[in-house]
Amino acid sequence: MQTLFQDLRYATRQLIRNLGLTITAVVSLALGIGATTAVFSVIYATLVNPYPYPAADRIVRLTVSSKANFSDGINLNGSQVKQLQQLHSVEGMLAMDYDAMNLTGHDLPENVNTISLISNGFHDLGVSPIVGRGLSPSDARDGQEPQPVVVLSYKFWQKHFFGDRAVLGQTLQLDQKNYVIVGVAAPRFTWYSADVFLPLKLMQAPSRRYIIDILLKPGATRDAANAELQPLLKQFAQTMPKQFPEHFKVQVEGLNDWVIKSIGGTLYLLFGAVGLLLAIGCGNVSILLLARGTARQHELAVRAAIGANRRRIVRQLLSESLLLAIIGALLGVALAYGILAGMQMVLPKYAFAPEVVIRINLPVLLFSIGVALGTGVLFGLWPALQLSRPQLSRMVLSGTRRVAGSVHGRRMHDVLIAGQIALTLLLLAGAGSAMEGFARLMHTPLGYDPNNIVSVGVPLHKNAFPAWAARAAYFEQLRASVAETPGVTMAAISSNATPPRNGSNLRFELLGKPSTDQQMGSINLVDSDYFPALRIPLLQGRLWSEAENQNGAHVAVINQTLARSYFPNGDAVGHSVKLPDIESRPPEVLSAPGAADAWLMIVGVVADARNDGLKNPVKPAVFIPYTLSMSEGTQILARSDVPPLTLMHAVGKQVSAVNPEQQIYNNLEDLNVWVSEEPEWQQDHLVSWIFGLFAVLGLALAAVGLYSVVSYTVAQRTNEFGIRMALGAGRGHVLRIVFSSTLVSVGGGVLCGLALTLGLNKIVAQWADGNARDPVVLLAGSLLLCLVAGIACAIPARRASRVNPMTALRCD
Known part of the structure; x- marks a missing residue:
């Protein structure tokens, strides 16, 4: 010891x-x-x-895909949910309904995101509340109204009740109705980001449809579930054909599949990058x-x-x-x-x-x-x-050994340095590729102006304004009130059309032209002020008038992509388009009379604007008066001459002036933020920043490693340099010796790095929107690496060239 x-x-x-x-x-x-x-x-x-749910790997979402490879979730009504519960592969159904409710008692109505969850939901998800209980079957019996009880989310509990465990039995007033608090969900129980959970009345009107997740039985595969669900959903499609594509295939998806598709590869790529950094x-x-x-x-x-x-x-x-x-x-x-x-x-x-x-x-x-x-x-x-x-x-013989050094040791140093250089060049090329792709993405033409404009979400209370004319008048009244806010220069209705990912993906037909199942387009419900508010130019024809909008006129405007594709002669104005999948489901969705069967006259063509993200091509788009189909809520685009988020309290006041019980969504963001929250923008931003940071760190580590080896080599060869200089060698000769000793390792490392980069380009390019094979990226990375290597060698080389021969000869 x-x-x-x-x-x-x-x-x-x-x-x-x-x-x-x-x-x-x-x-x-x-x-x-x-x-x-x-x-x-x-x-x-x-x-x-x-997920905190014990059976998260068995919870799947019900989706269908069309022949055009468009995949979307399917909502079902209560009786259909009951039929799904009888399938052999199904252990439980997680049906739910989303609603925006109003919490009163503040300066302005406060929006509360509620999930009405099927009564077995807490049990099937398997996460016990931290206070009280979850929802139980007795809270919502078939044929009876649900009990007025509520389970708070952990975040809502902390915000409104400051974590008080005596909250049980207290009353929460939502939409002027009192609910008794029976529990507080666990911190990680944030199912569908709800603020509160209410019991779901499953057997309501057949028109009321619910978001569906399925808990599979242990051992049941997704393929088996798909096979069981396919014939049953085909039966459902016969009774509600507008909800399903004409030819579809059932495909259940895991809870986290969307995350794996969107960012999984990016994270694994970054893990590969830090693996390289650890190796360096x-x-x-x-x-x-x-x-x-x-x-x-x-x-x-x-x-x-x-x-x-x-x-x-x-x-x-x-x-x-x-x-x-x-x-x-x-x-x-x-x-x-x-x-x-x-x-x-x-x-x-x-x-x-x-x-x-x-x-x-x-x-x-x-x-x-x-x-x-x-x-x-x-x-x-x-x-x-x-x-x-x-x-x-x-x-x-120590002096001799210092002159000669260890050949084996030098070879080992050369191999390690070459390996470091190769891995660093791979990191640099990946970072350069990612930054190049992100820079290109940031300069992508949007086709609209996202500056100083904000989207204000306005939810309706359930069953509010059940008459078509009253709902249309109410939305227009809200828009006009927001437009009067001091600082707001223009306000427009954009029910489902806030870019850069907007519109509903629906079929359309063109009068006099053949129609196919794959003739899909982005269908946007807007008013005519939408285009000047976003500064989307009108190329042909006209926009509809305010009177046409309020009357639900059968008119439409199309974008340039649709006009080019189907009217190459530039004669789109005057033709007609039909949207057969527009449906009316009172009181949730109110459509103008005959909207689904009507031919809508194309009165104008507008320039293309991004409507399918930042990387995908612009989809064919049809813009129609929002009054043709109004759901329980809308969005109002407000353009201002000042930063728009500074006006949100004033906008809320204007909305409240129309209806004191009307709230707006809490997460208000300007359209620049909508752009920066696109998955491809976020992914490229993440990769370019972190890949770039790791590349710089790798470069610094490789430079330090090279500097250390050259420094030790110079120290070992001090006697040799002294003898050479005593015999007449100049400083340039000593510098050449030092640089040539690292030429093989650095040059070999660069060549190996180029080979690695070219070989792994497909993997890098899949998740970094750039090309690692780009000669500019490779050349820039190689030159930067050689420059840093040169500086790392130059410092000890300069020190060696300035050694005093007498001092070197005395050095042991």
Whole structure:
């Protein structure tokens, strides 16, 4: 034990004596451990274990896909839900209805997002409330009105009741009706981001349809569920054909499939990037330890000469390596928390489930620490075993050895440096590709002006304004009131048409032209002020008038893409279009009389504007008066001459002036934010930032590793340089020797990096919207790497060229 303490004290002195080496090695390990742990913690939280529900892998969403490969969820009514419950593969149904209700008692009506959940929902989801109980079957019996009870979400409980556990039995007033609080959901129970949960009255009017999730029985596969559901949904389609595509295929999807599709590949790509960073960091440590061991040959020979045995020397070198690795691991743990906090700031806001809780993943942290300790042991043990049997003659020939160096050691250094350079170039090429793609995305023409305009969501209370004329008049009254807000220059109705991902994907027919199932377009419900509010230019014809809008006139405006595709002669104005899938489901959806069967005259053509995200081509679009089909809510686009979010309280006042009980949605955002929250924008932003950061860190680590090797090489060859300069060699000659010693490793690393980049381009390009094979990206990355390598070599080379020959000759 005493000798162990002696070894640790001596190791500490050695690390302090070689402070530059110590700091470099510790930082290299800490960056690798911290970055790897943080990124995998995000992957684990969002892709591996995103939900708190014990049977999350058996909960699936009911969707159907058409022949045109469009996939969409299907809502069903109460009797249809009952039929699905009888299927062999189904254990439980998670039917629910979303509603925006009004919480009174504040300056303005406050919107509350409610989920009316089927009574078995809490039981099937399997997460117990932290206070009270969840919803139970007795809260909503068939043939009876649901009990006036409510379960609060954890966030709502904290915000409105400050976490008071005595909340049970208190009353919550929603839409002027009192509900008794019977429970508070667990913190991670955020099913469909609800504020509160109410019992669902399943057997209502056949027109009332619900969002459907299915709990499969243990052992039931998704394919088996699809096979059982297909014939039953075909029966449903016969009674409600407008809800289903003409030819469809049932395809249930897992709860987290949408996250895996949208951002899963991006996160795995980033994990590959931090894996490279960890490899570069460990390579740095190995280079430093090998170089340090080679430089200490003389010291170890002296220790052996005065009686130190091999075991003692190996233990001493290992204690130094392990101490270095332990310090790096401890710093890496602290750094992991910091990197994770930084990542959460740039992670896409709506790219994963609201139930996700991102925290440090302990198994990965332990694995990364193990890699760091393993690196310390391996590359500390290697020189220790080689140098623990020194010959006494080395003391005599130490000057010669410094001239010649160790050929094997130099080769090992060259291989490690080349590997670092190759991995760094791969990171640089990936980062360059991602940044190039993100820059291109940011300059994508939108076709509309998103500046200084905000979308104000206005939900209607359930069964409000059940008459078509009254609802149309109410929406227009709200729009006119918002337009009168001081600072608002224009207001327009955009029921479902707020870009850059807007409209309902429905079939359309053109009079006199053949129709197919795949003739789908973006159907937008707007008023005529929509186009000037978004500054979308009119190219042909006219827009409909306010009177036509209020009367539900059978008119339409199409976009340039639809006009080019179906009217190549430029004669679209005057033709007619039909939208057969527009339906009327009172009181939820009120359509103008005969809207689904009417031919709508095309009166104008407008310029294209993004309507299917930022990367997909613009879809054919039809714009019709919003009064042709009005659901229980709308959106009002408000353009202002000041930052629009500063006017939201005033806008809320204007809405409340029309109807004191009318709330607006809480999450108001301007249209620039709508653009930045698109999945492709968020994905490219995440990849470019984090990939770029890791590439810079990798470049710095590779430069430090190269600098360390060249510095140790110069120190070993001090005698040689002194002899050469004493015999007449100039400084330029010494500089050439130093640079040529690294030419092979750097050049080989660049070539290997180019080969790796070209070989892995498909993987990188799949999730980074750029081309890693772009000659500009490859050339820029290679030149940057060579420049940094040149600077890393130039500093010790300059020091070697300025050595005093007499001092060098006396150097041992």
